[in-house]
Amino acid sequence: MNAMTAPCFHPDQFMLSDYAAGSLQGAVALPLAVHLEYCQQCRRETQQLEEVAACLFENLDPVPVGEDTLEQVLRRIDSIVADDVAPAQGAVPAPLHAGIPRALRSLVPAGLDALDWKRIGSLRSSRLRFGDSEREVALQHISAGGKVLGHGHRGVEITVVINGSFSDQDGCYRSGDFLMRGPDDVHRPVAAQDGDCLCLAVLDAPIRLEGWVGRFLNPFMKIRPL
Amino acid sequence: MSAKASVLPFVPRSGLQSAARHPSSPAMNQAVTFDRDTDPWTIRLQAVALERDRKAYAELFRHFAPLLKSFALSTSGMSSNALAEELVQEVMLKIWNRASTFDSAKASATTWIYTLARNCRIDLLRRKFRVHEEVDVDELWDFGTDPEELHDELYQKRIEVDIRESLRALPSEQRQIIAKVYMEGKSHSEAAEELNLPLGTVKSRIRLAMSKLKVMLER
Structure with missing residues (x-):
């Protein structure tokens, strides 16, 4: 997935190193994986961070495995019919x-139009069933x-732009x-005049609306993970 | 690739202390002491991919299985022997099944096997804590590589050497922290708690270590 121009906003190095280490929590890995599809620079850094991890891995103190582990693995190899091959890279999407x-x-699975979209003013939003019980x-x-x-x-809102701006x-x-907003950041996003904007957002706490609308609605705002 | 050597070069377990000292081809920069083309594990993995070579596979097993077990046991929340053996078997099986997708231009065998182990660990932890996430681990943790990026193969190799050398030179306190975060899958605040250090100190040590590792490109 090549964007016309390289992204300008990136995850910080802690997020990238947690990603390379496989310790990013739940749905947080999702916007990061999406960003990596667009960003060569972060892909390279992640690759290097994986090499750091591999060096550490190589230097762990070896722990003996069971005496018959190799035999068991070989028996499993004999009993399988190539069913576990890697997902095809660069396959043409439907x-x-x-x-x-x-x-x-x-x-x-059935495309964007098949999703259940809720409209709030000029924003349409559709929750995705990721399976992280703490994040929407x-x-x-x-x-x-x-x-x-x-x-x-x-809480923290992570947004990654998919299309438009x-x-x-x-x-x-x-x-x-890739944008990360914390509790102190207040903003009022506006889509570009020349086209719609599609983003992925991951939230671990409800947003807080400004102004009189917020006074009425904030007590009722909840995140609803699927 | 050096053709299937009948006697594969012996390399001690620790690649760090002993970054293979095979003579580099003349075109290579002098500083390059680690080369995937002569890396014994990469050669064995390719033999498994191309010839389904069981002898090479058994040698990979003897080298990597004890490391995989150690990796599993060091993970916080995963210290059971049964789970660790499961990780060893799953990863060793994937090595056999996916060997044909291994591309030595993208990564060394050790890096590739590390990523299999990392993904497998996420999978096992999801299962252990009964988390059912919809997106396959390999989809979330596999960002692929553009064909154009492969032109930088030599550059990548040099970076790999740099990382190995600077990791060895890192002060132990910094190395200890990145090992915790990387190998044990701990968050920065968990690492801080365990080492009895303020979170800020942990973060600055990691930042320092990373900049010494020359990992981060200019922002």
């Missing part, structure tokens, strides 16, 4: 999945020029850009 990052495809994973779609209600966060007071975010 038309339904055109433009959808590889890491997301299994979450939208959702696709968010803002129509061209659409403004999203100003909001802050009670949006901006807030801090910058303009395009395909592949």
Whole structure:
């Protein structure tokens, strides 16, 4: 998945090293995997971090395995008919999945149109069934020029742009850009005038709306992981 | 690739202390002391891929299975012998089944096997804690490589050498922390708690270690 331009906003080095170490929690790995599909620079760094990990792995103190472990493995090898081959790399996606990052495809098996979209102003949102009980994973779609209600966060919101672009007071975010917003960040995203914007968002706590709407709605805001 | 040698070069377990000292081809930079083309594990893995060579496979097993077991046992929340043996078997099986997808231009055998072990560990932990996540581990933890990136193979190899050498030169306190985070799958705050250090210290040691490892490219 090659974006026209390389992403400008990246995960920090701790997230990349946790990813390479396989210790990223739950759904947090998802936006990171999506970002990597767009970002050559982060792919390279991750590869190098994997090499660091491999060096450490190689230097662990070996622990003897069971006496018959090799024999058992060989017996299993004899009994299988090549059923566990790696997922095909670079396979052509079904038309339904055109433009959808590889890491997301299994979450939208029937394509974007088949999802259950909820509309809130110019934002349409659809929760995805990732299976992380502590985080809500959702696709968010803002129509061209659409403004999203100003909001802050009670926890961490990770967003990665899939298509189109949006901006807030801090910058303009395009395909592949990776953003992490903490409790103190308040922003009011606006989609670009010339096209819709599709993002993946992972939230571990509900957002906090600004202004009078927020006063009414905030007590009822919840994240609803699927 | 040096053709199927009848006697594969013996290399002691620890690649770090003994980055293979095979003579490099003249075109290679002098600093390159580790080379996938002469890396004995890469050669054996290729023999498994191309010839389904069981002798080479058994040698891979004898080298990697005890490391895999150690890797499993060091994982927090996974210290049972049965689970560790399961990881060993699963990864060794994947090595056999997926050997044909191994590409020595992308990674050394050890790095490739490490990524199999890491993914398998995530899978086993998901199962142990009955977490049912919809996305396959190999989908989330396999970002592929663009064909254009392979042109940088030589550059990649040099980086690999740099990483090995600078890891060896790292002060023990920094090495200890990255080992915790990497091998034991601990979060930074768990590592901080265990080492009885403030979180900020842990983070700055990791940052320092990483910059010494020359891992991070310019931002």
